[in-house]
Each structure stands twice: as C-alpha cells, then as structure tokens.
Amino acid sequence: MNWHRLYATAQTWFVVALASIVSSGFYTVVVIGVCRRVVGLSDNVSIFAIGLPFFVVLLFVFASFLPKPLRKAGMLSDDPEKFGPWFKRDGEA
Template identity: 55%
Template sequence: MNWRRLYATTQIWLVVCLASAFGAGCWAFIAAGICRITFNLGDNQAMLLVFFPLFIILLLIFIKHLPKPLRKAGMLSDAPEKFGPWFKQDSKP
C-alpha cells in the first residue's frame, strides 16, 4: 500500500467515523432527553439506560450506512488523485 492510498483510506475512515459519532450522539441525546422528561428519569439513569445503548447501536448503523450518502454529497472520494494538487503525478518527458 503506498502512502497515497493510505492517506485516502485514513481520510475516508476519519470522516465516516466522525460523522457517525456526531450523528449518533445527537440522536441519542435527543432520545435520552425525551425519555427523561416522559418517564421522569434522573440524569444518570437517562444516560446509562437510554443514551449509551442507543449511541452504540446508532454508531454501528451509521458507520455501515453513511459512506454512500457521504460519497453522493462529495465528502468522500474514491481516487487519491482528487485530494489535492500535491498528489498529481509529475509528467516526465
């Protein structure tokens, strides 16, 4: 594996994992807040019983399904040549 492909793979995994963690955290936080208000749970109970399990489940689901929408949005690239001018090959005569 050359360093360009390693950079591309690292970029893809970093973007997917960060976007998944952010999305799962937001949805789990909202669900924990709704459950806390609805069922009169304390802060610790809402976090332990609702937030953490839902966060782990959503994180795994988002990691599995999020790369396709991110590619359509243009946030992920397949080819390392698309990452910037420092990856362009020098043409030798």
C-alpha cells in the same frame, strides 16, 4: 499500498468515524432529553440504561450506512487523484 492510497483510506475512516460519532451523539442527547422530560426517568437510568446502548447501536448503524451518502455528497472519494494538486508529481498536468 502507496501513501496516496493510505491517505485516501485514512481520510475515509476519519470522516466516517467523525460523522458517525457526531450524529449518534446528537440523536442520543435528544433521546435522553425525551426520556427525562416526557417519560420522567431519572438521570442515571436515562443516561446509562437507555442513552449508552442507544449511542453504541447508532454508532455502528451510522458507521455502516454513512459512507455511501458521504461519497455521493462528495465528502469522500476513493480515487486519490481527485484530492487535489498536491498529489501531482513533477511534470504531470
């Protein structure tokens, strides 16, 4: 594996992991808020019994399903040649 491919792989893992953590954290905060306000659960129950398992499940769901939409949106790219001119060798156009 050359360093171009290593960079492409690291970029893909980082973007997917960051997007998964942020999105699952957002939805977990919404679910915890609903549990506290609407259902009337205590802080410990809503955070540790509902929020933490919900976060873990959503993290795995988003990590497995997000690469395709992110690639379609142009945020991920499997081809290292598309990352920009800094990967071009001397003499290449």
